[in-house]
Amino acid sequence: MNLDKEQILQIAVLARLQLKEEKLNMYIEQLSTVFQYVDMLAQVNTEGVDETTQVTGLQDVVREDIVVDSSEEKRKKLIALFPEKVGDLLKVDAVFENVD
Amino acid sequence: MKKLNELTIRQAYEGLKKGKFTSVELTNACLSRIKERNEKMNAFISVFEDTVLVEAKKADEMIANGQQQLLTGIPFAVKDAVNTLDSRSTGAAKILDNYIPPFEATVIAKIRAQGAVLIGKNNCDTFGHGASNENSMYGPVANPHDLTKVAGGSSGGSAAAVADNQCIFAIGEDTGGSIRQPASFCGIVGLRPTYGRNSRFGIMAMASSLDTVGPMTKTVEDTAILMEVMAGQDAKDATTVIDKVPKYTKNLNKKNKFVIGLPKEYFEAEGMNDEVKKMIESKIETIKKNKHLAIEFKEVSLPYTKYGIPVYYIIVPSEDSSNLGRIDGVRYGVRSSEAQDLYNIYAKSRDEGFPEEVKRRIMVGTYSLSSGYYDAYYNKAQKVRTLIVEDFNQAFAQVDLLLTPTSPFTAFGIGEKKEDILAMYLADMFVSPSAVAGLPAISIPGGKDSNELPVGIQIIGPRLSEEKLLNFANLIENV
Numbered sequence: 340m341n342l343d344k345e346q347i348l349q350i351a352v353l354a355r356l357q358l359k360e361e362k363l364n365m366y367i368e369q370l371s372t373v374f375q376y377v378d379m380l381a382q383v384n385t386e387g388v389d390e391t392t393q394v395t396g397l398q399d400v401v402r403e404d405i406v407v408d409s410s411e412e413k414r415k416k417l418i419a420l421f422p423e424k425v426g427d428l429l430k431v432d433a434v435f436e437n438v439d
Numbered sequence: 440m441k442k443l444n445e446l447t448i449r450q451a452y453e454g455l456k457k458g459k460f461t462s463v464e465l466t467n468a469c470l471s472r473i474k475e476r477n478e479k480m481n482a483f484i485s486v487f488e489d490t491v492l493v494e495a496k497k498a499d500e501m502i503a504n505g506q507q508q509l510l511t512g513i514p515f516a517v518k519d520a521v522n523t524l525d526s527r528s529t530g531a532a533k534i535l536d537n538y539i540p541p542f543e544a545t546v547i548a549k550i551r552a553q554g555a556v557l558i559g560k561n562n563c564d565t566f567g568h569g570a571s572n573e574n575s576m577y578g579p580v581a582n583p584h585d586l587t588k589v590a591g592g593s594s595g596g597s598a599a600a601v602a603d604n605q606c607i608f609a610i611g612e613d614t615g616g617s618i619r620q621p622a623s624f625c626g627i628v629g630l631r632p633t634y635g636r637n638s639r640f641g642i643m644a645m646a647s648s649l650d651t652v653g654p655m656t657k658t659v660e661d662t663a664i665l666m667e668v669m670a671g672q673d674a675k676d677a678t679t680v681i682d683k684v685p686k687y688t689k690n691l692n693k694k695n696k697f698v699i700g701l702p703k704e705y706f707e708a709e710g711m712n713d714e715v716k717k718m719i720e721s722k723i724e725t726i727k728k729n730k731h732l733a734i735e736f737k738e739v740s741l742p743y744t745k746y747g748i749p750v751y752y753i754i755v756p757s758e759d760s761s762n763l764g765r766i767d768g769v770r771y772g773v774r775s776s777e778a779q780d781l782y783n784i785y786a787k788s789r790d791e792g793f794p795e796e797v798k799r800r801i802m803v804g805t806y807s808l809s810s811g812y813y814d815a816y817y818n819k820a821q822k823v824r825t826l827i828v829e830d831f832n833q834a835f836a837q838v839d840l841l842l843t844p845t846s847p848f849t850a851f852g853i854g855e856k857k858e859d860i861l862a863m864y865l866a867d868m869f870v871s872p873s874a875v876a877g878l879p880a881i882s883i884p885g886g887k888d889s890n891e892l893p894v895g896i897q898i899i900g901p902r903l904s905e906e907k908l909l910n911f912a913n914l915i916e917n918v
């Protein structure tokens with residue numbers, strides 16, 4: 340199946356990818372190639388077949404609902420990883436500003 | 440007389456135990472080799488020269504105090520898509536160029552608890568996306584057997600480093616062949632364990648229902664040693680099984696009887712290289728003629744083999760698109776300097792920080808999971824997945840293990856397949872079906888072709904059959 344430019348742009352928004360204009364045709368072609376290939380699955384008879392979502396057969400693996408503390412050392416390391424910060428606070432652009 | 444960096448885990452352990460050399464000397468031998476070869480081969484993204492020698496010194500103290508275990512003082516490397524504590528882990532992605540994890544993968548912690556010393560992080564296809572190590576944002580990895588050829592992928596750097604004796608062993612990750620295929624191209628041993636056998640905690644997630652983490656070594660015995668340390672249930676990974684971990688090293692040499700299935704769809708596949716096929720068939724004949732081994736071969740059929748790749752390339756991009764959503768330039772990693780608003784913090788950081796193949800797969804996955812297409816793609820693929828699982832079940836009702844080529848060909852040239860996406864995907868045709876079914880599979884060296892390039896033999900087993908798998912692989916390793 341062939342994708343068109345509008346679909347690629349829609350996918351890009353869902354995937355949070357700001358694709359470069361000059362590469363759009365390349366993505367259209369490459370993604371269309373992939374989907375044409377995987378379309379062969381349509382020929383497989385899967386009537387009455389259940390999906391395999393996981394192969395271990397495990398179910399409801401849970402733990403006690405208790406709070407486990409993190410260390411101050413780890414907290415400092417995580418803060419050090421922030422791309423932009425003010426004091427100990429992570430800095431990001433406002434959610435509702437500059438929205439198209 | 441072998442150089443220190445050419446030793447196996449077993450040999451290094453014995454040498455350290457007898458005081459023939461120290462961990463510092465062993466580590467320096469590996470560091471020298473890396474210095475000599477890294478510019479040409481590019482198997483390492485980060486080399487931890489200073490910290491590894493501190494670790495090696497501590498290991499020597501452990502040995503002097505009678506606390507030596509099998510892995511104490513052994514220099515090893517880890518695929519960069521696996522998080523290592525306080526040491527740079529990029530996943531071979533520019534968006535994580537400066538990322539230093541404050542935590543570590545469980546399997547790595549277990550290995551280091553024995554005193555193994557971390558020499559560096561291996562180059563790989565970014566986040567595991569590839570079959571040649573050419574999708575890395577840090578450059579391709581050259582095959583040590585021929586520097587114009589690829590090392591395979593996605594754990595190409597790990598395979599090349601072990602094959603080139605830059606470290607004694609490495610830890611890789613296999614979602615759809617990423618340990619086995621580079622092991623095959625570089626002539627080493629690589630095991631994809633049963634899904635759920637080894638904890639995935641700390642592995643940079645690609646496809647949550649297929650990802651595994653496993654050893655890449657010079658011998659089958661070394662792989663068994665590592666599996667004893669790595670395997671086991673982990674509270675931090677709810678998909679790990681509770682089954683007891685066997686002593687994999689215990690019965691490696693036992694001459695057990697085996698009935699080995701040869702699936703015709705693998706040997707007769709389109710794209711199967713003639714010379715590779717003949718070499719593996721010749722090895723099978725040699726095993727048959729060996730009077731010391733009770734190994735019988737039987738032809739079997741796995742009719743759903745050809746659907747392995749399309750199933751893989753819907754399920755994996757789908758789960759992948761979800762998992763990579765966390766890499767967004769917000770809390771960690773490299774944030775785009777071009778972003779003027781929140782949406783673009785995500786969208787520009789990701790576009791700049793991911794290579795093309797990762798973006799492609801995210802888009803394929805996003806589309807496959809989107810409203811209106813979920814049933815036709817993701818759901819359909821999960822149903823065909825069931826048929827692939829049943830395919831293997833019916834085969835294992837007739838035989839103990841399956842033997843196949845790991846790859847339809849030996850290492851191809853750097854740049855040769857890079858632009859042909861489908862050709863690159865089809866490189867994994869023999870390693871995808873077992874991955875989709877969650878089965879353990881090992882690749883062991885099967886000789887070199889007329890161009891001196893390694894050929895790999897793959898052995899696949901039922902779930903949790905690593906003991907049998909390693910036993911058989913060990914028996915035929917040097918036949």
